[in-house]
Amino acid sequence: MFPIVFGLIGILLILGTFNLWFKSSRITINPTRVIAINRRLIFSRTRQFDAGDIARFATKTGMQSGSTIFTDIKLVRVGADAEFAEKMKKFDDRQPGNQLVADRFRQAAGPSGVTVANSIASAAEAEWLVKEMNQALGRSA
Numbered sequence: 001m002f003p004i005v006f007g008l009i010g011i012l013l014i015l016g017t018f019n020l021w022f023k024s025s026r027i028t029i030n031p032t033r034v035i036a037i038n039r040r041l042i043f044s045r046t047r048q049f050d051a052g053d054i055a056r057f058a059t060k061t062g063m064q065s066g067s068t069i070f071t072d073i074k075l076v077r078v079g080a081d082a083e084f085a086e087k088m089k090k091f092d093d094r095q096p097g098n099q100l101v102a103d104r105f106r107q108a109a110g111p112s113g114v115t116v117a118n119s120i121a122s123a124a125e126a127e128w129l130v131k132e133m134n135q136a137l138g139r140s141a
Contacts, residue, residue: 025117029136036116053077057133059126071126074113
């Protein structure tokens with residue numbers, strides 16, 4: 001049992017190290033579409049989004065390591081804000097018994113979106129990137 005558990009932990013550590021060393025994200029924005037490419041060494045995944053389907057780019061707090069909080073960049077689609085507002089209204093604080101669910105929704109801090117970049121160590125850099133990406137898309141931040 002001992003070698004199996006430590007073998008699995010070793011595999012997870014190798015995969016995590018591989019991801020840290022060899023992962024890169026590239027986002028290309030033009031007036032008609034957004035192309036997000038995620039690469040891991042020789043493997044890649046390309047996603048395309050029409051500019052009309054995108055409301056904005058936003059930051060979201062990701063993982064934390066020690067005192068460093070990493071930030072993710074999310075692409076928020078049109079209509080996601082309205083869906084989130086409906087869900088918040090459904091779990092209003094004034095309704096009895098929904099306090100825990102309402103607190104969890106508040107922790108989400110906004111509508112979900114498609115993660116196009118993650119683990120940015122500087123929150124200021126992530127905010128600047130989102131501002132520039134929104135401007136390139138023609139949206140006001």
